[in-house]
Amino acid sequence: MEINHSRITSYEIADYMIRTKSLLSAKELAAILEKEYPHLDVDKRDVYLRLKAIAVSKYSSVLIDDSTRPRRFQIHSLNPEFFRRSRAPRRFDEKLQNELYMTQDEKERREHQPWVVARQLFNKVVRQHRHYGNATSARI
Incomplete structure (x- = not known):
């Protein structure tokens, strides 16, 4: 049976x-x-x-x-x-597939990254401005 x-x-x-x-x-x-x-x-x-x-x-x-x-x-x-959703997995491009498998912390870090780069760039510009600004004021 x-x-x-x-x-x-x-x-x-x-x-x-x-x-x-x-x-x-x-x-x-x-x-x-x-x-x-x-x-x-x-x-x-x-x-x-x-x-x-x-x-x-x-x-x-x-x-x-x-x-x-x-x-x-x-x-x-x-x-x-x-x-x-219950059948064979969909075919995603690699970028989207990586995003789907990211943890919440990884997603937050990725979204925060442009702000970090912008802050570093701004700080670098300010430092250069201070450096060259002091040099020109010393000549006068």
Whole structure:
């Protein structure tokens, strides 16, 4: 007997909800998805958490009925960009990739660097002005 531990994904949940345009609670949806996808493990809590994640995403258009308990969801549309974060990593240029992997301290140091260079340049100009200013005043 083969045991399959594959869990339901947001893709299957969104696919079913968009196809049917149904207003469903997580419990109702979990029961339907168990029949729809018998080869996948469908957990009511997992379905609810995935529905919430889809609902708060900027890439989705979701109606949430808060007037009833449990909450009911209806997914109108979902931009494929929602699923991009879980797939293969995006191809970034090296500069942007380095910035993404920087720590907060490294980012602050990088942003502070132009100010340090400007201060050093200003101090150098002031020193030169003092040096040459004193030399010209001594001649007079």
